[in-house]
Amino acid sequence: MDADxxxxxxxxxxxxxxxxxxxxxxxDFTCVLxxxxxxxxxxxxxxxxxxxxxxxxxNLINDSYKYVxxxxxxxxxxxxxxxxxxxxxxxxxxxSLGEIAITLGGGLLFALLFNQITKTFSVLRAVxxxxxYVAMSSAAVVFLWILNTDNGILNYFLGTLGxxxxxxxxxxxxxxxxxxxxxxxxxxxxxxxxxxxxxLSIPKDYYEAAALDGANSFKRFWKITIPMLSPxxxxxxxxxxxxxxxxxxxxxxxxxxGPYRSTEVIVFMIYxxxxxxxxxxxxxxxxxxxxxxxxxxxxxxxKVSKKSVNYDS
Amino acid sequence: MKKRLLSVILVLTVCITMLAGCxxxxxxxxxxxxxxxxxxxxETKEPVDASKYEVKEPITIKWWxxxxxxxxxxxxxxxxxxxSSQDLITVEAExxxxxxxxxxxxxxxxxxxxxxxxxxxxxxxxxAEYGASxxxxxxxPYIEAAGMDMNDFGLGLVNAxxxxxxxxSVPFLISTQVMYYNVDMAKELGVTIPAKIDDMDEFxxxxxxxxxxxxxxxxxxxxxxxxxWYFETFYLNKGVxxxxxxxxxxxxxxxxxxxxxxxxxxxxxxxxxxxATGQDASSIMRQNFIDKKAFSVLHTSSLYNTYxxxxxxxxxMAWYPGDKTNNSEVGGCVLLVPSKNDQDVKNAxxxxxxxxxxxxxxxxxxxxxxxxxxxxxxLETEEAQKFLAEKPAFQAIFDNxxxxxxxxxxxxxxxxxxxxxxxxAETIIEKMDVKEQMGNMAEEINEVxxxx
Numbered sequence: 001m002d003a004d005x006x007x008x009x010x011x012x013x014x015x016x017x018x019x020x021x022x023x024x025x026x027x028d029f030t031c032v033l034x035x036x037x038x039x040x041x042x043x044x045x046x047x048x049x050x051x052x053x054x055x056x057x058x059n060l061i062n063d064s065y066k067y068v069x070x071x072x073x074x075x076x077x078x079x080x081x082x083x084x085x086x087x088x089x090x091x092x093x094x095x096s097l098g099e100i101a102i103t104l105g106g107g108l109l110f111a112l113l114f115n116q117i118t119k120t121f122s123v124l125r126a127v128x129x130x131x132x133y134v135a136m137s138s139a140a141v142v143f144l145w146i147l148n149t150d151n152g153i154l155n156y157f158l159g160t161l162g163x164x165x166x167x168x169x170x171x172x173x174x175x176x177x178x179x180x181x182x183x184x185x186x187x188x189x190x191x192x193x194x195x196x197x198x199x200l201s202i203p204k205d206y207y208e209a210a211a212l213d214g215a216n217s218f219k220r221f222w223k224i225t226i227p228m229l230s231p232x233x234x235x236x237x238x239x240x241x242x243x244x245x246x247x248x249x250x251x252x253x254x255x256x257x258g259p260y261r262s263t264e265v266i267v268f269m270i271y272x273x274x275x276x277x278x279x280x281x282x283x284x285x286x287x288x289x290x291x292x293x294x295x296x297x298x299x300x301x302x303k304v305s306k307k308s309v310n311y312d313s
Numbered sequence: 314m315k316k317r318l319l320s321v322i323l324v325l326t327v328c329i330t331m332l333a334g335c336x337x338x339x340x341x342x343x344x345x346x347x348x349x350x351x352x353x354x355x356e357t358k359e360p361v362d363a364s365k366y367e368v369k370e371p372i373t374i375k376w377w378x379x380x381x382x383x384x385x386x387x388x389x390x391x392x393x394x395x396x397s398s399q400d401l402i403t404v405e406a407e408x409x410x411x412x413x414x415x416x417x418x419x420x421x422x423x424x425x426x427x428x429x430x431x432x433x434x435x436x437x438x439x440x441a442e443y444g445a446s447x448x449x450x451x452x453x454p455y456i457e458a459a460g461m462d463m464n465d466f467g468l469g470l471v472n473a474x475x476x477x478x479x480x481x482s483v484p485f486l487i488s489t490q491v492m493y494y495n496v497d498m499a500k501e502l503g504v505t506i507p508a509k510i511d512d513m514d515e516f517x518x519x520x521x522x523x524x525x526x527x528x529x530x531x532x533x534x535x536x537x538x539x540x541x542w543y544f545e546t547f548y549l550n551k552g553v554x555x556x557x558x559x560x561x562x563x564x565x566x567x568x569x570x571x572x573x574x575x576x577x578x579x580x581x582x583x584x585x586x587x588x589a590t591g592q593d594a595s596s597i598m599r600q601n602f603i604d605k606k607a608f609s610v611l612h613t614s615s616l617y618n619t620y621x622x623x624x625x626x627x628x629x630m631a632w633y634p635g636d637k638t639n640n641s642e643v644g645g646c647v648l649l650v651p652s653k654n655d656q657d658v659k660n661a662x663x664x665x666x667x668x669x670x671x672x673x674x675x676x677x678x679x680x681x682x683x684x685x686x687x688x689x690x691x692l693e694t695e696e697a698q699k700f701l702a703e704k705p706a707f708q709a710i711f712d713n714x715x716x717x718x719x720x721x722x723x724x725x726x727x728x729x730x731x732x733x734x735x736x737x738a739e740t741i742i743e744k745m746d747v748k749e750q751m752g753n754m755a756e757e758i759n760e761v762x763x764x765x
Binding site: 059060061062063075079080144148149150151169170171172253254255256258259260261272275276277278279 | 728
């Protein structure tokens with residue numbers, strides 16, 4: 001009898017463990033279920049829908065549509081869409097590089113400049129960071145006037161320096177730069193704040209030891225600050241890259257993708273096909289292609305970062 | 314003077330009646346067919362049951378419009394007058410933005426099936442696209458039930474607002490392209506606006522002024538590159554088919570089209586003309602004219618009041634120079650009722666729409682904005698005489714009313730227009746080869762036209 005009890009015990013414990021585990025898992029699952037449902041409705045379902053629409057001829061203005069196979073994909077890769085896709089990819093890449101350079105480079109520069117805890121520097125930091133809180137739409141409308149060829153304040157200052165007027169938004173070579181000026185004005189303070197907080201967390205001992213070893217300030221910056229900031233740099237690189245890929249509002253208000261598509265970033269291209277031409281079919285095919293590209297680039301970034309980012313502190 | 318005015322009004326009345334004749338022969342034939350069809354339908358059709366279109370319960374509807382700030386007092390007055398004229402319908406007017414903003418908002422609401430306005434304005438070229446897709450309610454039975462006389466608008470305007478014989482919209486604020494010019498400068502220089510496109514070169518050269526360094530001080534004219542409506546007339550009058558009869562190809566790469574594009578580019582290259590493009594192009598253009606930095610501008614007749622109010626010189630209004638034809642195209646907007654609304658909303662909306670285009674309100678729009686009166690009966694009133702006396706520059710339009718054509722109607726028109734504007738701007742600003750550019754553009758347009 002006793003022996004039987006002894007024999008049965010582990011099984012009972014085992015059964016109870018499985019049961020407890022199942023209950024516990026079910027509880028956990030119930031907790032995340034609302035989030036999963038929302039994620040499925042607002043993220044995964046739209047992705048599936050966009051893929052499906054890319055195989056139809058749906059015009060937003062019509063209620064009905066039919067499946068057309070790979071016709072839209074053919075338009076994108078072997079029709080008139082190719083030219084515009086390549087153009088938009090090039091512009092998006094240039095814009096992205098610009099925004100990354102401004103946010104990371106400019107942010108680091110300002111962080112080094114304002115890396116002192118004094119009242120004056122606090123005020124200066126606030127001034128640089130403040131544009132981040134100005135709504136992009138409002139900022140873009142203000143910049144529309146700043147960059148105005150005839151009455152803009154920027155051209156007025158150029159004029160006082162004896163320089164000629166620049167058609168900032170109407171010229172192919174300056175339109176994208178103008179959009180980047182607005183982006184930089186808003187993003188540089190954010191880069192500065194992130195770098196500043198990371199800089200303040202670097203132990204002072206490293207710098208003191210390096211100074212004792214005779215390292216000059218540049219060497220200390222290059223050998224200590226930069227490597228110690230690498231996780232922050234990666235964070236900024238990934239977040240800035242993603243936000244730069246999604247740029248739309250500034251382009252919409254400042255240039256409307258023009259002049260002649262010279263600022264037509266890929267999200268604006270998608271918007272144009274969907275909301276101006278009402279070609280949901282073409283907009284969807286571009287969106288799916290863009291989604292694939294972003295997926296690949298993000299995966300590559302994460303892979304590269306594992307090798308070259310220093311997480312020691 | 315009174316006799317002269319009366320004669321002008323009579324001519325005007327006759328001209329509006331003849332608006333249908335301004336289109337191409339095939340348009341006329343289509344109209345006749347549509348009319349015959351409509352007559353046949355009427356013969357066999359049961360009379361409309363007017364009770365189906367009555368408003369029985371109090372209701373609030375929205376009116377989406379594109380009338381900017383300077384017209385807000387007129388909008389407010391008209392809406393208030395309507396709201397106080399009856400007890401059942403309350404109208405809330407909402408300014409949405411430009412015509413393209415209204416278009417985007419309307420199509421998005423139609424696709425979603427919610428948030429639709431009761432009544433909405435639409436730029437004239439959208440009628441075919443909306444009619445073909447079923448976005449608009451067929452207003453024919455409402456018009457019949459209300460006993461509204463569509464013949465009072467003139468056949469040209471009725472055609473411009475119908476799709477396949479169905480009255481899918483109603484003419485509202487109508488304008489056309491004109492050339493505004495500085496009369497004082499013209500007197501000083503002793504010049505008149507040429508009647509022929511081929512004389513434009515010499516004319517623009519004579520009115521343009523240059524600085525010592527060769528840059529332009531005063532432009533001969535400014536061409537609105539942000540909307541092809543302003544320059545497509547040059548092509549049409551030279552005989553270019555923007556959309557061929559087959560409906561799936563363009564003639565914009567033809568020898569004549571290339572010649573017109575080269576001519577316009579030449580004006581800009583020589584500094585005689587400024588190609589206005591970009592987000593603030595319209596305000597830049599207006600400001601240049603007001604500041605006497607441009608002898609003339611090509612713009613819509615609806616902005617006459619704005620120019621007169623802002624300029625400290627006499628503003629003249631001239632008809633565009635012509636060639637094989639001397640036509641212009643109807644601009645402005647129509648009114649429509651989205652088809653996905655509930656029947657109660659549609660009924661109330663039509664009542665408001667009927668009020669907006671009624672005789673008494675028609676003259677208010679014409680007097681307080683720069684738009685033209687659209688009803689023939691209105692032109693016979695005392696107010697119409699006063700209108701002509703107050704705005705004598707409108708004589709240029711009234712003299713040519715029979716030359717105002719309906720817009721080109723095609724489902725892919727807005728896509729075509731976008732491509733055309735973009736290529737023209739690039740060719741002119743980047744000084745590219747016109748023939749090559751027009752060839753590439755035509756290829757792209759053909760692809761869009763075919764894929765509908």
